[in-house]
Every structure is written in structure tokens, then in C-alpha cells.
Amino acid sequence: MGCRVVLEAARLDPDRVAGIVLVDGSRQGMGDPEAAERSARAALEAKGYAAFMRSFFEAMFLRKSALAESIVERALRLPEDIGSALYPRMARWDAGSMEAAVRTLRAPVLAIQSTYVNTERKRVAMRPGDTTPFLDLLREHVTNLRIEILDGVGHFSQLEAPERLNRLIGGFLEAV
Numbered sequence: 001m002g003c004r005v006v007l008e009a010a011r012l013d014p015d016r017v018a019g020i021v022l023v024d025g026s027r028q029g030m031g032d033p034e035a036a037e038r039s040a041r042a043a044l045e046a047k048g049y050a051a052f053m054r055s056f057f058e059a060m061f062l063r064k065s066a067l068a069e070s071i072v073e074r075a076l077r078l079p080e081d082i083g084s085a086l087y088p089r090m091a092r093w094d095a096g097s098m099e100a101a102v103r104t105l106r107a108p109v110l111a112i113q114s115t116y117v118n119t120e121r122k123r124v125a126m127r128p129g130d131t132t133p134f135l136d137l138l139r140e141h142v143t144n145l146r147i148e149i150l151d152g153v154g155h156f157s158q159l160e161a162p163e164r165l166n167r168l169i170g171g172f173l174e175a176v
Helices: 002-012 033-047 049-058 066-076 080-103 133-141 162-175
Strands: 020-023 109-113 115-117 123-125 145-149
Touching: 002 020, 002 080, 020 162, 033 049, 033 080, 049 066, 049 080, 080 133, 109 133, 109 162, 133 145
Parallel strands: 020 109, 109 145
Antiparallel strands: 115 123
């Protein structure tokens, strides 16, 4: 949920932001915030919290590995009462607040994308030329935007391709 935190921080205090890097952002809810929250809650409840969260986090990796399994297991330690509230609220924020937060961005933005969650709530790898609702929203409202696709990498590009990610961020920082 890091991109949401960054977007909200930039919205709250835009004068303190010189540039923004968004890594593998998503947009889980659109339209009516209450309906987005209900839909996310229903998806979670239909599968059961533990099964939903396991599949949600396992899908963040394109390949199984000890690192992937350790991150999934760590994520599953989040207490159910917190996790089951967090996911639907995230969808609600996306539907009700994300666009407003993006509209306030004045600083240059680098969006680095490797995966996205499709309409069936399945995470899929991206290839150059692909787009997502999140990237489309950025394109619509951000004038100084650079998008980079890291293909062949799961959601945790900072762990799976740190050199590639750091090179992109370093180049952006030099330009800003």
C-alpha cells in the first residue's frame, strides 16, 4: 500500500515534495467508495481470510523461492481483524480518494510498474506497452510523468531486481 501512502502524503503537504516514485501501484476500487469496499469485503469473505491473503501475496511473485515464501508467511502473520479491515478500506480509498490525490500532484512522477491486479483480482505480469487503470489515472492527471515497465519481475521489484529498480530511481533523482 506504499503508493497510497505516498499519494496521500503528497496531497497533504505538496510543498515538501520534489519528486515522487511510485513502485507497482494499483487501483483496487473505482466508482462508489461504499460499493468498492463492499465488493472487496465480499471477495475476502467468499474465500476466507487466510486463503484470500495467501493467494493474494503468493501471486505477487512470478516464481516460487525461499524469499517469496518468507514474505508470504510474514504477511500472513498480520492479525485477521486488521487485515480483513485493511483490504476493503484500501478499495474504498482507491474509489473515493485516489483520483483527488493524483490530481493534486505537482512534482515530477516516476511510476515503475511490474504487475497489476486485473478485474478478476488476479495479479499478472506486465510487458512493455501494457497499461493499467492506475497508470491510466496517472496519465490523465500528471503532466510530468515517466512510466517504466519492469518485465519479468513480480510485485516486489525492490527485492527481485534491485539493480534495475535502483538505476531507474537514480536516473529520476538526477533529473529532479
